[in-house]
Amino acid sequence: MVLPYPELMKLERNFSHSWNERDLMIYALGLGMPSDPVDERQLAYVYEERLAVLPTFLSTIVVGRSPVAFAGIDYTTVLHGEIAVTLHKSIPTRGEALVQSRIAGAWDKGAGKGAVFRDHSDLYLAGEQAPFASVVNTAFGRSEGGFGGPREGQPMPHPIPQRDPDRIVTLSTSRQQALLYRQTGDLNPLHVDPASARAAGFREPILHGLCTFGICQRAVLGEYCGYAADALKQIGVRFTGIVYPGDSIRVEMWRDGEVVSFEAFAVERAQKVIGNGKAVLAK
Numbered sequence: 001m002v003l004p005y006p007e008l009m010k011l012e013r014n015f016s017h018s019w020n021e022r023d024l025m026i027y028a029l030g031l032g033m034p035s036d037p038v039d040e041r042q043l044a045y046v047y048e049e050r051l052a053v054l055p056t057f058l059s060t061i062v063v064g065r066s067p068v069a070f071a072g073i074d075y076t077t078v079l080h081g082e083i084a085v086t087l088h089k090s091i092p093t094r095g096e097a098l099v100q101s102r103i104a105g106a107w108d109k110g111a112g113k114g115a116v117f118r119d120h121s122d123l124y125l126a127g128e129q130a131p132f133a134s135v136v137n138t139a140f141g142r143s144e145g146g147f148g149g150p151r152e153g154q155p156m157p158h159p160i161p162q163r164d165p166d167r168i169v170t171l172s173t174s175r176q177q178a179l180l181y182r183q184t185g186d187l188n189p190l191h192v193d194p195a196s197a198r199a200a201g202f203r204e205p206i207l208h209g210l211c212t213f214g215i216c217q218r219a220v221l222g223e224y225c226g227y228a229a230d231a232l233k234q235i236g237v238r239f240t241g242i243v244y245p246g247d248s249i250r251v252e253m254w255r256d257g258e259v260v261s262f263e264a265f266a267v268e269r270a271q272k273v274i275g276n277g278k279a280v281l282a283k
Contacts, residue, residue: 084236
């Protein structure tokens with residue numbers, strides 16, 4: 001049962017997480033990088049000699065450990081709604097972060113009509129007073145309404161330009177993609193066990209939403225950043241559909257100044273899987 005609204009809004013979580021070069025390389029491999037093993041720009045994410053850090057790696061630290069996961073939500077009815085990562089400075093290739101998380105909002109659509117829960121996490125390196133990154137995570141509980149929260153005031157999603165895309169990239173996923181990506185720490189059987197997937201209403205295990213998030217980042221980095229991670233300051237998405245391992249993902253992008261808007265589609269099923277995507281490029 002979801003906590004009453006006043007208690008929910010007081011919910012906080014503080015925890016620490018350490019990572020090293022191997023974690024970063026496994027994460028990049030889980031996203032399908034490098035698409036070409038002799039592309040030295042992409043090789044930087046899987047080669048310890050000049051290792052770079054993908055911004056979306058930070059989502060793996062927060063999701064599942066932030067306050068939303070401790071709000072009393074029935075996770076058999078929950079859909080991952082949105083995720084956004086903002087960098088305030090570069091991510092070290094080895095380190096330990098103190099994560100300070102709080103509930104940032106909860107919107108109650110009424111009993112039996114669902115609810116939206118959002119938390120905000122700041123990540124600090126040891127000895128530093130300012131966070132090096134922030135992660136905002138949103139979940140939608142299909143049957144979680146009725147806890148006394150407001151119905152109005154939920155932030156509007158990022159709008160997509162009403163013109164043809166400026167660039168389109170199609171990236172493939174492998175049939176083994178979810179098996180590899182789960183080595184980043186998300187061991188939900190929905191992504192590996194056929195029986196669990198069928199019980200949830202899917203024909204077979206589905207790809208992690210955070211993997212799709214990272215794949216969209218690959219498209220933005222490749223098209224607008226020359227695969228340089230420091231050229232990307234923020235990236236966020238709304239999850240709108242599922243990806244099956246083996247699907248091709250078409251990412252449609254629009255650039256307006258420092259902002260790249262994007263959406264993504266599972267090509268074989270003509271299904272939108274990512275909506276309202278927004279990336280902010282470094283000046």
